[in-house]
Amino acid sequence: MEVSLNYDTCIASGNCGYIAPDIFQNLEEHEGFVSLRKEQPSKSEWPAVQRAGRLCPSGTIFLTGGGEGQDEEEEPDGKVERPRSRGSAS
Numbered sequence: 001m002e003v004s005l006n007y008d009t010c011i012a013s014g015n016c017g018y019i020a021p022d023i024f025q026n027l028e029e030h031e032g033f034v035s036l037r038k039e040q041p042s043k044s045e046w047p048a049v050q051r052a053g054r055l056c057p058s059g060t061i062f063l064t065g066g067g068e069g070q071d072e073e074e075e076p077d078g079k080v081e082r083p084r085s086r087g088s089a090s
């Protein structure tokens with residue numbers, strides 16, 4: 001898995017640094033805007049990174065690679081939760 005950010009869209013909510021502090025940080029000296037600590041998280045870190053990506057309110061976090069199902073989570077009822085898409089819903 002590789003993590004990338006669109007720094008232009010971050011609104012400094014702090015969710016990502018709270019959820020996955022080894023990957024993201026929201027430093028006071030950067031006014032809480034996101035910084036990336038690790039571009040390639042270990043497999044054990046993927047769940048937190050995926051959760052941070054889903055809960056980012058501005059769609060700033062992008063996850064690529066990492067194998068099948070990396071960007072999807074199967075719910076117990078068989079539904080698949082897809083990552084947030086960017087842009088307006090239409």
Ligand code: SF4
Nearest residue numbers: 010011013014016056
């Ligand atoms: S969760 Fe999204 S909007 Fe909030 S600080 Fe992280 S990247 Fe920025």
